[in-house]
Amino acid sequence: MLMKSSAQSLTEQLAQRFAQRIRDRLLAPGARLPSVRQCAQQQGVSPSTVVGAYDQLLAQGLVEARRNRGFYVRESVRHPGEPVSASEVGAGDVTQAGATPHPPPLNATTLIRGMFHTVSDKPQPGMGVLPQEWLQSSFLSSAVRRFCNVRELNDLSLQYGEPAGDTGLRRAISQKLKNVAVQATPAQIITTIGATHALDIVSRTLLKAGDYVMVEEPGWAVEFARLDALGMRILPVPRRAEGPDLEVMERYAQAHAPKLFVSVSVLHNPTGYSLNPTSAHRILQLANAHNFHVVEDDTYSHFAPEHSTRLCALDGLQRTIYVGGFAKILAPNWRVGYMAAPQDLVERLLDTKLLSTLTTPALLEKALAWCVEQGQIRRHAERIRLRLDGARTRSVALALAHGFSFASEPTGLFGWVETGVDTDALSQRMLDEGYLLAPGALFHAQRTPSSLMRINFATTQEPVFWETLQRLCAEQWGRT
Numbered sequence: 352m353l354m355k356s357s358a359q360s361l362t363e364q365l366a367q368r369f370a371q372r373i374r375d376r377l378l379a380p381g382a383r384l385p386s387v388r389q390c391a392q393q394q395g396v397s398p399s400t401v402v403g404a405y406d407q408l409l410a411q412g413l414v415e416a417r418r419n420r421g422f423y424v425r426e427s428v429r430h431p432g433e434p435v436s437a438s439e440v441g442a443g444d445v446t447q448a449g450a451t452p453h454p455p456p457l458n459a460t461t462l463i464r465g466m467f468h469t470v471s472d473k474p475q476p477g478m479g480v481l482p483q484e485w486l487q488s489s490f491l492s493s494a495v496r497r498f499c500n501v502r503e504l505n506d507l508s509l510q511y512g513e514p515a516g517d518t519g520l521r522r523a524i525s526q527k528l529k530n531v532a533v534q535a536t537p538a539q540i541i542t543t544i545g546a547t548h549a550l551d552i553v554s555r556t557l558l559k560a561g562d563y564v565m566v567e568e569p570g571w572a573v574e575f576a577r578l579d580a581l582g583m584r585i586l587p588v589p590r591r592a593e594g595p596d597l598e599v600m601e602r603y604a605q606a607h608a609p610k611l612f613v614s615v616s617v618l619h620n621p622t623g624y625s626l627n628p629t630s631a632h633r634i635l636q637l638a639n640a641h642n643f644h645v646v647e648d649d650t651y652s653h654f655a656p657e658h659s660t661r662l663c664a665l666d667g668l669q670r671t672i673y674v675g676g677f678a679k680i681l682a683p684n685w686r687v688g689y690m691a692a693p694q695d696l697v698e699r700l701l702d703t704k705l706l707s708t709l710t711t712p713a714l715l716e717k718a719l720a721w722c723v724e725q726g727q728i729r730r731h732a733e734r735i736r737l738r739l740d741g742a743r744t745r746s747v748a749l750a751l752a753h754g755f756s757f758a759s760e761p762t763g764l765f766g767w768v769e770t771g772v773d774t775d776a777l778s779q780r781m782l783d784e785g786y787l788l789a790p791g792a793l794f795h796a797q798r799t800p801s802s803l804m805r806i807n808f809a810t811t812q813e814p815v816f817w818e819t820l821q822r823l824c825a826e827q828w829g830r831t
Contacts, residue, residue: 353394361396362403366411369404373413373424377470377782384414384422385779393780393827471785474810477778478787479620480683481764481809485735490727491682494718504714512713515701516542516689520720524675524689527723530657531649532664533673535691541701542711546650546676546688547573550613553646553672553690554581556703563609565643567595569767569794569803571620574613574648587796588612590619592759594630597637604641611644617659618651618763621794621805625762626660634662638670646672653680653732654739654763668693677719679764680732685715739764743808750806753817758803766806770820772828774804780823786816 353364372378385393390401405422408414414422474482498507515521521537528535543549558564560582566574568587578585586603589596595614603609612634616626638645647662652675663673668691676688692700722728747761750768758767770777774790781788791801811817 353396361400362407365390365394365396365400365404366407369408370411370413372782373408377787378424378779380424380426382424382775384424385776386421393783470782470787473785474813474816475787476806476811476816477789477804478807478810479765479789480679480807481735481739485738485809486681486683488727488731490722490725490731491718494721494727495714497721498714498717507714507717512710512716514705514710515697516540516711517713517716517720520687520716520723521689523720523723524691528673528691531652531659531661533661533668533691534664535668535673539668539694539697540689540691541697541704542716543688543690543704544708544711545678545686546648546674547577548686548708549674549676549688549690550574550646550648551577552700552703552707553674554578554583554611555707556696556699557644558583558610562611563603563607565595565600565603565609565612566796567614567619568796569621569791570613570796571615571648572793575796578613585796590622590624592622592624594624594626595634597630597633600634600637604637604643608641609643611646612638613646613648614662615648615650616662617649617655618765620651621765621789621791622759622767623762623765624759625655626662628660628665631660631662631665635666635670644670644672646674648674650674650676650679651763653677653728654736663691672696677728680735681719681722681728685719687711687715687719739809742812746806746808746811749811749814749817753821755817755820761808764808766808766811768804768806770802770804770824772802772824773800774802775800776827777804777820777823780827781820784819784823786819 353361355361359367369378369384378384384390384405387398387401387405391398394401405414405416408422409416413425415425416422498504518537520542521540524540525535525537541549541552543552554564554577558581561584563584563586564578565586565588566578567590569590570587575585584607586607586609588599588603594616600612614626614634616631618625634645637643645662645666649661661673663671670693672693673691674688675690677685678688690700743761743766746766747757750757750766756769758769774788775792778788778790789805791803791805792798794805795801
């Protein structure tokens with residue numbers, strides 16, 4: 352909130368607020384700032400205060416003014432030439448009713464940076480992880496202490512670990528995968544620094560710049576951005592309740608000969624959908640017919656029923672690669688993930704791992720192996736699932752009571768919420784209230800305006816969040 356009694360002027364406070372959001376990537380390059388008139392109404396200040404703040408941002412090189420269009424966050428390279436001043440653009444600059452501002456480019460780091468930047472002390476609905484208090488346990492410290500005596504610590508710290516990962520952990524993961532009907536020997540398993548690292552290893556091993564890759568849409572924003580950064584050509588496949596759109600997949604396969612299909616088959620992010628057996632069999636038929644691999648990201652397996660349909664279970668790791676991790680359920684900062692792959696790909700994948708990180712931290716892998724073997728993670732996951740079920744029930748009831756709906760059946764960790772308004776614009780208003788949202792546009796390969804947003808059920812149980820969301824939708828867009 353802007354304070355008249357502050358040592359800084361209202362203009363300086365407003366400029367500083369926008370500057371911090373730009374530096375933290377909470378306002379992405381190319382994002383449009385509110386019009387002068389709109390910003391003045393939102394912040395309860397005069398248009399001249401906003402003009403002064405925007406002029407300060409222009410002087411700092413953080414934004415650019417586009418004549419008769421408004422103010423936009425600059426790209427990384429400053430354009431030469433004299434900038435247009437805020438006063439020249441005009442205090443009355445507004446988007447025409449019903450018109451959509453030019454959308455900013457995809458910026459998955461917005462949410463990633465939000466994980467490390469404290470927006471406020473409020474629960475954050477856009478976060479992709481469970482609250483810290485949910486993850487706290489006593490067995491993690493016990494597991495680490497088992498390997499922290501002088502001899503063990505020296506043995507584990509003063510030399511590199513095993514290239515494929517700790518043998519004990521790979522054996523434990525092999526046993527764990529049997530619970531979801533995925534048959535993988537320890538020799539087929541490679542540990543990684545988180546599941547994202549595993550996905551990156553697969554991409555760098557099987558693909559080269561310019562290759563086509565099919566990815567579900569909506570989908571994980573980081574995967575779109577990561578593949579784009581590697582120079583891949585992304586083919587977005589619409590995700591339905593039963594699985595990906597098979598007709599679209601077949602057309603892509605015939606026209607572009609994609610090398611890979613990336614799927615979150617169980618508790619899909621952000622919709623919560625889970626694959627059905629019929630779709631799974633057809634995907635594998637397409638993969639065999641058109642010679643592409645399938646990487647199955649099972650990051651949310653700890654929240655899902657073990658009997659859920661998994662491509663790797665049906666395929667027997669012939670054309671499929673299974674990716675998993677423990678960050679969502681256990682210890683995000685341990686960064687322990689893994690992949691289970693066809694035997695003929697293991698050595699190639701291992702070479703890529705060695706080129707990127709050499710080995711992975713043996714101390715944490717051994718501690719995690721003990722947690723798996725002792726059943727600690729299984730019991731911990733059961734407690735989390737029960738707590739999440741209660742949180743989901745409360746969050747859904749609050750959403751419906753405040754006039755919002757769900758675009759898909761609420762399951763798992765995330766909800767795919769219909770707001771009826773532009774959630775890119777809504778997310779900036781909610782930042783003023785101390786909430787970080789995950790607008791629907793982030794979950795598309797080409798960022799387009801969306802009225803959807805992803806929520807975390809664990810962090811949306813307070814009525815005040817839904818009351819604030821409802822109020823802003825009514826104030827800004829007249830939504831009731």
